[in-house]
Each structure stands twice: as C-alpha cells, then as structure tokens.
Amino acid sequence: MQFKGNIETTLQQLLAQEDTDGDKKITIDDTGPKAFEITVYDNALTKAEKHIIKGTHHLSNFLQELALEKALGKTEAVIPLSKIEESPTNRISRMIKDYFWDDLTRTIDKKGIEKILTDSKAQDTVQRLYVPATDEQGISYYKSLTTTFPNLEVVVLPENITPEYVKSINDKPGILALALENESGVPFVVPGGRFNEMYGWDSYFEGVGLLLDGRVDLAKAMIDNFCYQIQHYGKILNANRSYYLTRTQPPFLTSFIREVYSTHPEIGKVWLSQVLAIAIKEYETVWMERGVRLTQNGLNRYYAQGIGIPPETEEGHFDEVLAAFAKAYSKKQNIHQPFTIRTFAEAYQNGTISVPELDAYFTHDRSLRESGHDTSWRLDDVCADLNVVDLNSLLYKYEVDFAYLVDTYFNGAFQGRSSDFFMSKASERKKRMNTLMWNEEQGQYFDYNFKKQEQTHFESASNYFPLWAGLCTQDQASAMKDTLMAQLKEKGGIAGTSRKMNDEFAYKGPQRQWDYPNGWAPHQMMVWRGLLQFGFEKETQELVYRWLWMITRNAVDYNGVIPEKYDVVATTHKVFAEYGNVGTEFDYITTSGFGWMNASYQYGLTLLSPDLRKKLEALLSPDELF
Template sequence: MNTHHLGASALSTWILLLSSCTISGCATSGKVSDPTAKFTVSVEPTVLQLLLAADHDHDQKITLHDGPVEFRFQDQEKRGHLLRGAYPLSVFLQSLALAHDQGAGELTLSETELAENPVDRTSRLIREIFWDGLTRRTDEQGLIHNLQDSKNTAQKAKNHLYVPLADRAAVHYFEGVQKRHPELRLEIRQTPRKITSAFMDFIGDRHGLLSLKVGTPYVVPGGRFNEMYGWDSYFITRGLLLDQKTELARSMVDNHAYQIRYYGKILNANRSYYLSRSQPPFFTSMLRAVHEKLPRTGENKVWLRDQLRWAIEEYRTVWTVPPRLIRSHNLSRYFDEGHGPGPEVEVGAYDAIVAPFARAAGLSPADYLAKYEKGQVSNKKLEATFKQDRTVRETGHDTTYRFDLRANDFLTVDLNSLLYKYETDIAELIEKEFGGSFEVPGQKQPETTAAWRKLANTRRNEINRRCWNAEKGFYFDYDFVNEKQSNYVSATGLYPLWAGLATPEQARKVVDFATKNLEFSAGLAASTEASRGPVHLPDRPQRQWDFPYGWPPHQIIAWDGLTRYGLIEDAQRLAYRWVSMMARNARDFNGMVTEKYNVVTGSHEAFVEYGNVGSKFSYITKEGFGWTNASFQIGLRLLSSEQLKALTAFKPLNEVFNPALTSVSGKR
C-alpha cells in the first residue's frame, strides 16, 4: 500500500499548508514547499509549543476532541511553516516524541512524512515499533520490565518470582540474579512438579511473576496486561508471522510448551494467581502457523516433534479429563480450579455480585468483600459465585452475561471447536510429518492419525448434536445441567467454521444468521443486544464481552472461517469494516490502537469495566494492543488490491461492496 492511493483532495484536509517563508510573510508568500524537502526543528521546545497550540483538552495527545487546530512554527533555518488538522499535527507530535525518547535534540522530516496515509502508517508502526514495545524476556535484563504488576496493588516488601523446581538451571540462574541485583528485592520461590490446590493456597497473597524459558522472548498484550497470555498469544503470533518476525513467533510457541511442561497447562498468563486456570486452547494452531514458515530441516523437525509432544500432553491432561471433561456428553467445559475472588480483578468489579449480600448485612460491597476475604463472614452462595466467575475468566470472555454466572454448567461451542481443531491438527501433523505414527516418550503405544481422526469425528458429531440449532441456523452453547441449548447469541457461534467442522450448508446459514444479528458498521459484535439484556447500575452494569463491543479475536476467527468455506467476499466485507474503523480511530486519535471497539458507533470509546487498554498514553503509543495489532495486519492481507486502494482513500463500504450486502435491516 502506498500513500499515492489517497486522492489530493483528501490529502489537503490534513496538510493545508507547509510554506517555505517566514511566519510573518506566510499570508502573502503563496509559495508552497517541495513536499519531499526536509526541515529541522529542535525537539523539546517544538513539543511544548505544539501542545500549547493544539492540545486543547490537555491530554498530551492531538485528536479530533481538540477541535480545529493549527500550528505555526519556524524551523532551524528560520523558515516559517503552518500545519492544520489533527492528523498531521498528531503525526508531528509522535515523531517528536520518538526523537525525544531516542535522545535526539533535533528532528528532521518532510511534508511527505507528515502526510503518510493513516492505513500505511498504522501498519508500519505495528511492524516497526509496536511489536518491539510489547516484547519481554524473563531474564536478568528483562525482569525490571516484568516484575511490576498494576493488577495487584498490594504493598510488598519483596518481588516474588516463581521458578519451576524441575528446571534446575533456571533456579540457579535466578538465584544468581537475586544476589547480583538486591535493588530488585527478589524473593525466589519454587513451584512443585505438580501444581495443586494446596500449593495455590500456600501462595496466599504472595503473588508474583512465573518464570518462562530463560532468555526466550515473548509478546504481551500491553498496558495492564504485562504478561504472556494464553489465547492472546495465538493471534499475536499470527501478526508476528505476517511481519516477518518468525523467530519471535517460534519463541512464543517455546514459552507455551514450557508452561505445559512445568506448570501443567498453558496459563491464563504467567502470574501466580493464574496457576488455577488456562484460557481458550490454540496451541496446535500456533504450532502449525509457525511450522509452515520454517525451512524443512532436520533441526526443525526435531523442534516440531518436541512441541507436538506437549500439545498432546495438554490435550490429554487438561482438556479431556475431569473436571473439564463431561464424560456423559463426550464434550469439555471451561473450569477454574481455584476458589475465592480473583486477586487480579480490578477494584469495584465485584460490586454487582456482592451487592445483594452486602445490602442484607447493612454494608457496602467493598466492606462486605473485605470481611469475606478475611474470613469474618461465611457465605457459601457467594463462594460458589466466585467459582463461576473464575471459570468465566478461563473462557477469555471476562466478563459477559453469556453464562449468567453459571459458566461451569456449559459445554461451550468455542472450546469444543478448538479441541476439534486440536484433534484434526494433530492427526494431520502425524500423517504429513511422521508417516501416520508418532512415538511419545514414556508412552507404550504410538499416537496415530487414525486414532486422532476418530476423536475428531466423535467430537464433531457431538457438537452438531448438542450445539447446532437447525431452526435458527447457528451454533449455541449447551447447558448440560439442564440439558438444553443456551439462547444467548454470541460471535463464538462462528468458531465451528474456523475449525472446519460445519458442513457447507451449515456454514452458509451461520453467515446469514451472523450478518443479520451480529454485523454492524465496524464489524462483528460479541453478542446481540437482546442476548445481553438490559443494563443498569448498580446491579446490572455493562459487560465488555457483550453488545455493543467487538473484539479482534472474534473478527479474525470469523474471517478465517468464512475464507475456509470459500465465502471470500463476506470475509473481506467484515475485514473492511474492522480495518477501516481502526484506521479512522488511529487517524483521528493520535495513532490510537485499543484492545476493543464499539462496533455500533465505530469508536475506541469503549470504556467499560477496567477501561479500554491502549487508549491511555502520552504523545505516542509504542504498543497498540497485541491482538488488535495482529487483526489490522491480518485484515489488510485479506483485502484485494482494489479494496486496499479504497481503504486508503477511506471510501465508504457501499462504494466498495455490493450495497445489498452492506445494509441489512437499516442497522448498518
């Protein structure tokens, strides 16, 4: 994509004038500079002058909220310049901030750089800056960035670092770091070979970072999520691969394999309070995505063999045994093995849950919760509610009204589609790479393609029997306690297409249903408004994984699923909605890329629960948000060259796609 795709008239709204004249003579000169000509400014004074002139709401950003803005300034050769419009001024501010952070006292750039198309610029920043800004390591140098945890604000005399007892080399390494860096206030604690509820109770409030493979980099989502997350990592890996960061993507797989080996599962994230739960399983999809980019060498085949072993281990010891497996139904559920309120949960998040009990006791929710946590009040119903809340967090959809705080009771369509994908991935890898039979260390019988295909067929049949609604033409979660389908319409109903378990006829019906019920101006909503139900404070607040919010993983899953079934134009239409919305927000709001968006309004202003990660920064964002960055890069690759040209010109959807498909029931 090139900036010449943007028409001159559109460009002029961003850079109205960059004149090579003195400021006092600008009004009469009439001469416009060569757009490629460079000019140089002093960084710090220019930043201060720019903010004074254009940052009207004093948030250290230049956005549409600042209203009409312009900036007159002189370069070091005393030539006067005039910039008008939020976009060029915000690009100027971001460029100055980068120069400042790199220790430069001066910045040289051109009009052309300030007029870089927002689509191209966002993609470039993701590739060149954001991934690096989100990369972490668990080693001597990396700990300074990893130890701090804004989610756990308890005052601690020590920073606890948990290291697997079985990884003796890591234990020795970090004990050395502890001695060399007393300023880190490290307390090394060892995790047992098998993580038990007794060990999690032993941790108490001494929470801390869980070490990963020493020195092996990984990418975090960003902001308050400064750890390696479970399902985020799959989508991040996809983005890394598109941006030619193959070794970093391989390291993501290595760190997940490390977690399976030493912590027993791919964790929600690598903090001690996450030891009791996993997240939606995407490990085989990560593995295959990386493997496909690697040269076919003997070394890489050994790597694949090692990782496949851990994928099978995770499948057999986490997802297909109780308490997650419901044997009577041959399907699995999410289940957190811990108890009590989550230590990582933001202050006030439990108010709606606790409020009924607090009112009965004549206390505020905060006071009642404090007494509960200290053991001063006992409440079995609240205890069960916290158990359900923890399971909601294992689903990755924290939080939502999808389960009505009964998440343990549902065989979800997303989890079982993901496990079907594990079964077919493992079957295909064994067949294509290992001749149909795969030896697992310590296992008497080899794993075979035939056996894994049988598992996949059984699961597909059960999903279609329990989760497929022929009347509605969509997939729903199954309530195994009450033996009935949920009626909650969720974007997760598209997962069977991503996994490839639906028939072509089912796929077409799913798309028709999703188009009518979940597709909005900026992409797919997490749910319908009717399924979410009414929201009101204090008892039923808005939840972030419900209507009207849209999330990157749901978009990517849908695009992939539609593409798998040959429904390319539908996939491209959805991608165009999402990517154009992201580009508009980045253009109008200082390069902003956030974890979620309001897909009805097309806005990043989705401040619900803990807010919207990626929206709070000064001068420039150097991170965006992990899976949102990936969604932008993936969405761009899905569009045709003509669609990309339209995107960079910010053409409305109905000028790019069949108008009959872009306006349904008037809600688009």
C-alpha cells in the first residue's frame, strides 16, 4: 500500500496537528494526538482505504518522506507505506546509505565552490580560496573561475608557510584548495552541520562507513586529497581552512590506505605505490622530526605551531584564561589601570605586550586541537608536554602497516626501506610505551609528561587506543578490558573520560566537550575493534548495543536526528558543552546526519548479533539486558 496526495496540503495539515511546538519536526516533545489519518492505495493506485499513522516515529517518517519528495520539486507524492512505517534501525541505516553520504559530499570546483565559500564561516563578502604555490594546475583553474564568480579571490600561498604568515591572514580566512582531476574537484566528505571542509581523523572514520556502504569511490578520493595535502601543504591538515595551515590531526592514513586497498585491490598497485610513498613521507617529515613532534625519549607528542589566539574559536571562549593573564600581567608590570579582557587580548595579538606564559598556553591549546580532542581537561595547558597514548598507538599502527604493505605487496622492500626496518621501529615504540606509559596496577596506559617524567594518571578513552593498534599483550588487553568497563562504561556507551576525572577537574571551569559525560563515535569504533581483536566478544556486543540503542532511541524520539556527539550518561543528544551539538538544527528532515556518527551506526550494525539486533528493533533499554 502507498500514500498518494498533495505534498504541501498534507505537510501543513500534518504540522498543524502534530508539530505543537512549531519547530518543523515531530518529536516526543510535541503534544499532538500522535495519530494522523491518510488515504492509501494499492500498487495500481485504484483501490483506496483509510489508514492511521500512529506514534512519533512513524509520523516523523511521514514528515521526512514528504520533505524528500518536495525537495525533488514535486507537488504530489507517492510514498510506500513501508517507508512511512519503516523500522527504526532499517530506516536510519537506509537514510545514511541512500542520502547522508551524498549530502555530505563536497568538491572544490566550478560545480561545488559556491556552497563551500559562502558558508557560515565566511566572515565577509569576499570568497577566498588559497591555493599552494606548487599547484600550477590549481592556480590556473581557480583563477579562471573568477570571471564566473566575481566575489571569488584566489590567493596563491607562499612556498614557505610560516606561523607569521598564517597569523597575517587570520582576518582574511578562506578555504584551502584540494586535488583536481580533469578540472573537477576530487570529492570529499565533510563532517556535517556547519562544516564545509575536510577534516583529518573524521575522514578515516567516515571512510569505514563509506566502505561498508559500497562507496569506495569517496573513500579513495579522500585518501587522494590527503596525499595532495601532504605534497602541497606538508601535512594532513586539521582541515582545509587557512587558519589550520600549521596544524595536523591524528594520523590514520595507513589504516585508511590498507582498508581501502585490501577490500578493493582492483584500484591497482600503481596507486598503492604512490600513496604508500606519500604516507612514508608524512611519517618521516611530520612525525619523526626530532624536537618538533618527536621528543628526546623516542616517543611522540602533538605540537601545533602558531602565534596568538586561535582565530576559529567562538567569541568569549578564552575569556576566563585571558582575564587571569591580564590580572597577572597588570600586577607584574605594576599597571594601576588594569586591562579589560578585550584591551589585553588586542595588545597581546598586535604584539604591543609580550606574555611568554600566554604564548605557551596557546601552544598547548593549538596542540590540543591538533589531537582532535578539542577540548578536554586531559590536555588543557599541558598537551605539548605530553607523549600521549593515542598518538603513539597510531604511529605504532603506522609502522606495522608500513611493514605489512611493504612485505605483502612489494616483496619486503620499498624505496630503500624494508619491512623489517618498519617492524623494528614498531618494536622500539612498543617497548618505550610499555616502559613509560603502561601502569600495571591501574590496568591501562597513561599519557606521559616528559618534562615532569611521570604518568598523568588521567582516565580517558584515549588510553585504550593500544587495543585498536594491537600493541598490547593478551594479559594487558584483559586488564584494560576490565578497567575500561569499570571506569568508562555508561548507559549509552563509552564516555570520553571517567566520572572520577570529571569530579577532580570540575573546579577548573566549564565542562569540556570531549570529557564526561559525553561520548564520541571514534572512541566507540576503536574500542569495539580493539576488544574484538583480543577476543572480548561479550563486552563488544554490550558496548555496541548501548551505543546503537542511544542513537536509535534519539532518532525515533527526535525526528531522525543523528548529531555530532551524545551525553552517554543521560543518553541524549541535547549536549550544550562548549560548541553545542552539530547536526541538531534542521527543518522536517536531516539529510546528512553527522559523518563519523553515521559510520559508527553502519559499523555497529555489522557487529551486532542477530538476537541483539531484534532487541534493538524493539528498543529494549540496556538496563533490561545487561
């Protein structure tokens, strides 16, 4: 059976009856009758009968389907009843596969440039596109577009991009060019919401979902864009915005390459050879340059360069910090007329005053953002002094992946390097991590402060990256499994940090978005895979279920919402820490969800047992099952 009717008339009637709070959604917060009568027809559209759509989920499905039909320019819709009364998990998964990935895809070319350059992050009427000096093809192509787009300003970057230069263009923000192929932009997937740029570690996790949904074209394209960034910007960027030029992100490139090529070897060995060479270049020049991101003890840190206050933050984000520094500076300089926050910030930014301690604070802050965990009390005002567990686990995985790829596809030798060379690097890193980071008593790895020469003992989901990377022993993994479940497991999955850490650091200021009680998709996905690698099926099933239940419950109750993050304690998408929650603002339907959240749902469904899948369809609470 199927609904057939006028879209606009039906929309208005449906909203008038069921959308009682006027937000253009149908949610559990609405107080309508939750029952809407429609006429349905047989497949031949000849036999009609009345049908009542019941409940928040089915009503919001109907609203979404009407919106999709309207977006196609139709005035009359024919919608199968099976879509209106589609089960929650099937609907979420289908929407991700059929709609969300395409809606999140961008290109920087004539076809896609306007959408990117006129987004909410553009600060004036000028649409700036920065192009590397080394990309002659890009310079020529993008300059040719200025006749079509009169507000487009193409800026050629200097060959030597310094922190001083990046600071000089902070008031002239713009998008950084990515790869072109036959005068078409190589596509990439953005996180969602306000984001129109390609982010570092988001892209890998999106790639996991893309591969599951048969979109190897997009997964491969993002690797190609990463390689472009390494070749022309010297690193995989935090994201391709001008103010990120001195900042990278967590390294997942080898995992991305390995997963794409192993599932689609038809891409060809020529491509594999090219991207492997570029990945090794990134490893050696970005991560293994001593004194920058490689410290004296042989382990790594995040270390983002830059000058002054990071410009991408919302106004007021640093007010508390600036107020404290302004007060201290005034007292130290014996200034009787104290600075206000604004006058102090202006004087600091333009170089009128020098505050080395504040320089150090912002080095830590930029490095924290480079880590992808922006922000967390774990890294606040200390990040650049830490050998962090997450980064060193990822680089161990790089070294193991290099060894595997060289051994498997290049007979053990590649461009003068052997698979044994990379395995020895991995072995050395593993020994150092076990010496400096492993805590037998507490059953987990901890970040290591190399200046204080001590572990931080900060309980965080990032402490469990060694499970995913496969660098721990079975005994260590067993201890970590127990600690993880005791410290970080909440009703909706794994929290970013423990309740204990929240209690200890609450005095320092506002809640940080990567900390308790919030949970994030990349942590869940890495923990699941890590636990499975060591045979912990029971714990994996429970954690997958908790996370998918929370996503499904929120989508059912709130018009299909798939946001950036969740409060895993209250199991809600209503998260207001720092930057709020991206992906929650939409009318009628979300057509994109959020990149790595979409991926976590698709990945989780592949792991969940048939029995738990049935229980998920029935939305049985984790409290009833575990």
